[in-house]
Amino acid sequence: MCKQRHRHSIFCILPPHMLDKVMRNGSADQREWALNNMQVNQTMHSFRVGEMLQAPKAMGGGTPGLAQRTIYTADSGMELPGKLVRSEGDGPTDDVSTNEAYDGLGATYDFFWQIFQRNSIDDEGMPLTATVHFGKRFDNAFWTGAQMIFGDGDGQLFKRFTISLDVIGHELTHGVTQDEAGLVYMNQSGALNESLSDVFGLLVKQYALKQDVTQADWLIGAALLTDKVQGRALRSMSAPGTAYDDPMLGKDPQPGHTKDFVRTMADNGGVHINSGIPNRAFYLTASAIGGNAWAQAGHIWYDTVRDKRLKKNAGFSAFAKLTLANAVGAYGPTSVEAKAVREAWNTVGVKL
Amino acid sequence: MVTPPILNPNGVLKITREGGLFYAPGLAAPRTMMLSACNADQQMQFAACMKYPPQKKTSAGPDQRSWHLQWFESIDDTTPSWQTWVNEFDADEAIAALWAVATPETK
Structure with a gap:
């Protein structure tokens, strides 16, 4: 380890977990330095959410209840983090994506x-x-384990990926899920991982818009598709499989019941496909309870992702049983909430 | 081991877009392009696609995308003579450009 007192350059190699700490706790300049070093070391390219969050936890950063946000632009390039364009507390810029x-x-x-x-x-x-404006016509948004990346979209099928609040919530929830449950990103546990991101991504949107279960659209990425696409969104939680049917995209392949479960090698074993089943279970639970989805249903799902009994390779049934256990624990065995959870999973064909 | 394949005019490049924030069957289907069908610019893109060393598929993080590139010596071959996966993060723009004009496979 470097023990010299000087401003670090790329020639002073630090282990990734130390760069992590700097990124969590450092000033904007220090975080930029750490990110640059990660890139130089090419650790960023293979960085995993798990690697980031399984490192020893840093001391609390900032004031609890206050976000520490830093936005960069890649200016259509692929260098990370890019040029600093807005830090916490700064006013709006002229750039919509930022x-x-x-x-x-x-x-x-x-x-x-x-x-x-x-x-x-x-x-x-x-x-x-x-980092916004990543790449040219980049059709994706994702969480690297260290930061968010947003493409501008190709303009033909997709608009800029910052446009959907639920997509931003979706990506950050991947970090939460990895930190709490570490659900393996493959097959049923991967579909649960995806579903949790859809659930909390939509709850972020519903909370921001103060929508109850009847006012919400239950659509992921509703603002993302251009008007050239024959579709409403990327996914529908209330009616999986109905989000789009388009000559270019094809037909939304999501099932809403286990009898239509898709066995495939593609998409990491169908993580974005079979997530329709637990997505619908959440929608049915929240709708049966009524009111704001984040209030009871959201708490049951959040308690479940934090439940130490939830295994990394959990399948739908194991997850469903834990949601019921958490509903019973919080609200009682004969409560409206427990009944709603039980009936929701039964409706989508998952055994409790 | 990292020697790229010799490109013959009858060879076919298959490009598959894997992963990402969503799964759309129309975009996930493999796309193919024969070298002999390429114009001069596309031949340059072809060469850029083939510069990557053979690499096994690695698990990308949630919603991260990768390109699966396969080279077949002829359109009748079922086994690629060369293949690799490239994280979208590291990918040359030529891959996306060629994918955009390649022909989707129909099942």
């Missing part, structure tokens, strides 16, 4: 803090970093 990313990270942080008293992704105040 402001949407800043606001979206803030809305997601606020949701988890206000509803679950969770202090950021790691519950220890992890700073939230995003």
Whole structure:
């Protein structure tokens, strides 16, 4: 380890877990330095959410309840983190994507803090970093384990990926899930991982818009598709398989019942496909309870992702049993909530 | 081991877009392009696609995408003579450009 007192250059190699700590707790300049070093070391390219969050937890960063956001632009390149364009507390810029990313990270942080008293992704105040304008016509958004990345979309099928608040919430929830449950990103556990991101991504949106279960659209990425696409969104939680039917995209392949479960090698064993089943179970639970979905149903699902009995390779049935156990534990065995959970899983064909 | 395949005009490049925030069957289907059907610009893109060393598929993080590139010596071959996976993060723009004009496989 380098023990010299000097400003670190790329020639002073630090182990990744130390760079992690700097990224969590350092100033904006220090975090930029750490990110640059990670890139130089090419650790960023293979970085995993798990590697990031399984490192020793850093001391709490910032003030609990206040997000620490930093937004960069890649200016259509692929260098990370890019050029700093907005830090926490700065006013809006002239760039829509920058402001949407800043606001979206803030809305997601606020949701988890206000509803679950969770202090950021790691519950220890992890700073939230995003790069916008990544690549050219880049049709994706994802969480690297260290930061968010947003493409501008191709303009033909997809608009800029900062436009959907639920997509931002979806990506950050992947960090929460990895931190709490570490669900393996493959087959049924991967579909649960995806479903949890859809659930909390939509709850972020519903909370921001103050929508109850009847007002919500239950659509993931509703704002993302251009008007050239024959579809409403990327996914529908209320009616999986109906989000789009388009000559270019094909037909939405999501099932809403286990009898239609898709066995496939593609998509990591269908993680974005079979997530329709637990997605619908959440929608049915929340709808049966009524009111705001984040209030009871959201708490049951959040308690479940934090439940130490939830195994990394859990399947639908194991997850469903834990949601029922948490509903019974919080509200009682004969409660409306427990009944709603039981009937929801039964409706989508998952055995309890 | 990292020697790229010799490109013959009858060879076919198959490009598959795997992963990402969503799964759309129309975009996930493999796409193919024969070298002899390429114009000069596309031949340059072809060469850029083949610069990557053979690599096994690795598990990308949630919603991260990768390109699966396969080279077949002829359109009748069922086994690729070369293949690799490239994280979208590391990918040359030529891959996306060629994928955009390649022909989707129909099952």
